[in-house]
Amino acid sequence: MASPHIGIIGGGIAGSTAALHFAEQGLNVSIFEQGQSLVDGPPICHLHAGGNLYREISEQQCIQLLKESIDTVKLYRHTLNVRPTVIAVPTQDNGQPEELLPRLQVIQKAYQQLVAQDSSNQVLGEPQYYFKLYSKDELINLAQQNTPELNSMTEQSLDEWMIPFAQHTDLDKLKYPVVLVQEYGLSVFRLSATVNLALEQLPNCQVHTQTQVMGVEPKGKQWQIAFKPTDTQTSQAEQTIKVDYLINASGYKTGVVDDWVKMPRSRLVEFKAAYVTHWQAGSAMWPEVIFHGERGTPQGMAQLTPYPDGFFQLHGMTEDITLFEDGVAESTEESSQPKLPMYLVNKIIHGWDEQQQILRTKKAIDHMAQFIPSFATATFGGRPLFGAQQVPGTDITLRAASVSFAGDNYARLEIVKASSAIEAARQVEADMRQKGYIVGQPDQFEGHAEKKVTPSSQLGMQQILQKANILAKQRNYPTALAKVGGIRRNEK
Structure with missing residues (x-):
């Protein structure tokens, strides 16, 4: 089939990362976000590279968060x-x-192995430290x-x-x-700046901010999304668009879309x-x-x-x-x-x-x-x-979660931590490849986004800081939250 049209409802970290992931491969993407700009949701401040904030989670979740955090740093290196x-x-x-020590040793060993497999995984300093x-x-x-x-x-x-x-x-x-x-630490404002600036450069990604999705219904093998601008200065009528694959990245409102498409989820x-x-x-x-x-x-x-x-x-x-x-x-x-x-x-x-x-x-x-x-x-x-966070299932302590699928062309991004966003996008890509929506070579960028020339990889720190500063002011937060804290690495 021709390149699929991917529809993404929700422009938070999960939806924006998916949009970036697919658009940088040249796929046709439409993303819908109620807010004034992308990644305008609940607070994030911490990378969770090992999950040590949470004593109650399993070692498996800790190692998963470690791997996902490394991939996040490689994609969003200026954040x-x-x-x-x-x-x-x-x-x-x-x-x-x-009680913390055995787990720390397991995570350290896992980090050491990841660095041994690929030196570009060394984003958290030397494993020995x-x-x-x-x-x-x-x-x-x-x-x-x-x-x-x-x-x-x-x-x-x-x-x-x-x-x-x-x-x-x-x-x-x-x-x-x-x-x-x-x-x-992770800067939500610099992450937001990265996706907003990168997607602006990709004509194959249509970004609909300040837009309310009014409903979704099946049309043959496609989904029809009805949407309307929330900007009160415009009196545009409701519009519709058809997409081949629907990604529900609605955050705490994920269940609203589930109800529309009749795909129940706990x-x-x-x-x-x-x-x-x-x-x-x-x-x-x-x-x-x-x-x-x-x-x-x-x-x-x-x-x-x-x-x-x-x-x-x-x-x-x-x-x-x-x-x-x-x-x-x-x-x-x-x-x-x-x-x-x-x-x-x-x-x-x-x-x-x-x-x-x-x-x-x-x-x-x-x-x-x-x-x-x-x-x-x-x-x-x-x-x-502040904001509301979804947790799939019934375990409020769950921290490592990414995606679930229903039907032939519907995926829910159910991340709990920002570092899970890129892994969720990759799982959706794997599903689309398995079902024939994407054909050809596997994603040339997968796992190596920082080595390829993409709009996001070409962004410089000063460009991102300037945009992040504007976003912080727009959202009425101190601009200090957009600045670089800690050690400045030698990056352009």
Whole structure:
């Protein structure tokens, strides 16, 4: 058959990555997104290259996240904030640091093997430096040292990254050892800039932003998508387009499309938020810091994500901070679309009351200050990053998920973490090849996107930073969240 027309509903990380994947192969793509620009959804801040934030997930999920993260870095090479992550277990927590070690060793070995297979997989530094353990005495000694200049630091400067942590953390509140691991930061604004700039250069990809999909129905062996611009200044009538293969990348609204096409699927939807703070005592050379805790309890995990200019993003896995008491909804026999309470849906559509934003941000600051006392002086830094996340099936702790198929030409992208997006696109491609929608040689770019001349691979850091800065302003966030944090690698 001729080159198929691929329709993608949803322009978040999953849908945009799929659009980029197929369009850079010369396939005909139409992508539909309600927002003003692509990748305009829930917060992402962390690469999850090994899944060490989550004690409850399996080693298999950790290794899957490691592999997917490496591929993500190779595709979106200008989106990394290259700085490690500290994993600490508080004394009040039931867990033990020693429980983390076998898994860390398994992940390190897997990374070593991936690098041995292909040297371009070495995107997380040298495998031997993937993690390092610190005793209390070592941290006390590091606390006496001067904080190094950021521009003097390298990916091997593991001890230097620990200095601000050692100086500011209440070390008596932790169990030992403390772990430093090469899980890096990910900039949602630079990732968004990458896909927006790259797809602009591909005439075979039609990007419909500020567009509401009104429905989908079968037309012979094709799907007909009805859509309408949401821009109130235009009074265009509803339009339709026929596609040969439909990709549902609607995020937390994936079940809506399932209902339209009569392909039922069990899933959960969870509303979550992260908080933007400014800390005068902070600097851009902080590592990310995770204090483990039991999810959903007042002692839930506390996560400190650093950005330039003293800005920090906070998660607190309690119902007063990141989670919400009635923030998880599940699908039913009547509908594949879980229904969140209207007040949470209104947050997604219309934003938050400012007083509520400030109140929850203050709770996030207090939650972090129990471990880093001087963080109590941090202030409200901007509106929260928030949104709803789908989780396929019934296990809310699932973190490594990618795609499911139904019928002959329908795929759902069901990623939970941003790093799973490229793997999901590849699985859809494999399905299309198996069913004859794509014929010819396998994807010349697969696994080696960074080696080929493609619009995304030709983008330079300055070009991306300029666009990312514009996107941050458009979305009313501090431009510090778009800047490069951590070590600057020598890239064009």
